[in-house]
Amino acid sequence: MGNGVREGQVDFKRQDAEPATSTHLPSEDKQEKKKVLNSLMSGALAGAVAKTAVAPLDRTKIMFQVSSKRFSAKEAYRLIYRTYLNEGFWSLWRGNSATMVRVIPYAAIQFCAHEEYKQLLGSYYGFQGKALTPFPRFIAGSLAGTTAAMLTYPLDMVRARMAVTPKEMYSNIVHVFIRISREEGLKTLYRGFTPTILGVIPYAGLSFFTYETLKKLHADHSGKSQPSPPERLLFGACAGLIGQSASYPLDVVRRRMQTAGVMGHTYSSILLTMQEIIREEGLIRGLYKGLSMNWVKGPIAVGISFTTFDLTQILLRKLQHSTNVER
Numbered sequence: 001m002g003n004g005v006r007e008g009q010v011d012f013k014r015q016d017a018e019p020a021t022s023t024h025l026p027s028e029d030k031q032e033k034k035k036v037l038n039s040l041m042s043g044a045l046a047g048a049v050a051k052t053a054v055a056p057l058d059r060t061k062i063m064f065q066v067s068s069k070r071f072s073a074k075e076a077y078r079l080i081y082r083t084y085l086n087e088g089f090w091s092l093w094r095g096n097s098a099t100m101v102r103v104i105p106y107a108a109i110q111f112c113a114h115e116e117y118k119q120l121l122g123s124y125y126g127f128q129g130k131a132l133t134p135f136p137r138f139i140a141g142s143l144a145g146t147t148a149a150m151l152t153y154p155l156d157m158v159r160a161r162m163a164v165t166p167k168e169m170y171s172n173i174v175h176v177f178i179r180i181s182r183e184e185g186l187k188t189l190y191r192g193f194t195p196t197i198l199g200v201i202p203y204a205g206l207s208f209f210t211y212e213t214l215k216k217l218h219a220d221h222s223g224k225s226q227p228s229p230p231e232r233l234l235f236g237a238c239a240g241l242i243g244q245s246a247s248y249p250l251d252v253v254r255r256r257m258q259t260a261g262v263m264g265h266t267y268s269s270i271l272l273t274m275q276e277i278i279r280e281e282g283l284i285r286g287l288y289k290g291l292s293m294n295w296v297k298g299p300i301a302v303g304i305s306f307t308t309f310d311l312t313q314i315l316l317r318k319l320q321h322s323t324n325v326e327r
Helices: 002-053 055-065 073-087 089-093 096-125 134-164 173-183 186-190 193-222 229-258 270-281 283-287 291-326
Strands: none
Touching: 002 055, 002 096, 002 291, 055 073, 055 089, 055 096, 055 134, 055 229, 055 291, 073 089, 073 291, 096 134, 096 173, 134 173, 134 186, 134 193, 134 229, 173 186, 193 229, 193 270, 229 270, 229 283, 229 291, 270 283
């Protein structure tokens, strides 16, 4: 008799629980949508703030990458100063509008994709709700970078063209698309795509891997669940330094292929482009031209980017939480 009563009670509870589960699903879907939207918004802001902060250095780096001039800090300073004198202060941000058009969707997709890939890999490897182990951590970053690069590549091509040409040549972003399509063909918009993807895999993989690893080590050794903003900046700077150093030669090749049409070159493949750069300028001076500037620009940009993303995520969660409490 006793057992029969217990069984009846269990059955009754199960029947009662089913409708509650089904009514809870829309709430879970809503939470997931909010999470994705938060990631997209935080990523977009992170990319915009970081790239705008280093735009003059970025433009200068690209101008050296696509020319045969020897790079040095002194020459970079002279180029920035000459550009300022000849074209005005705001010319140092020339091409930044194209950068924003590219970097806002790129960063939004990359950060959002990284959160989703972390969740998927966590489920697959059985780390749901916990920090991923090193290999899945690297894979999540690489997949996020690859996804973003594939979806936004033509915008990167346009930005490179605007950075190395006088303003008389291209009046705006739309004009760049029209002229390239008409004069060089639509395929040109994807010139340099292969070295971009090959460079993004180690760059994004190592950047996200380094940042996530440093945050985990900090939590393990300090006892704090979250690092402070200056610590986030430092971790992001380390991530940028490692990621960009590993993929830099492919970045030079990508820029040469992207700007070949306006710089008087005809680069047909990655290997031929590398061979020509090495033959004309040497291995280190050619393929690593501007790397020292990237060691200044890269850590600043990546540090700002990761920190802005994390802090914006935290702020949005707090705002949503306070809204829910008020309701």
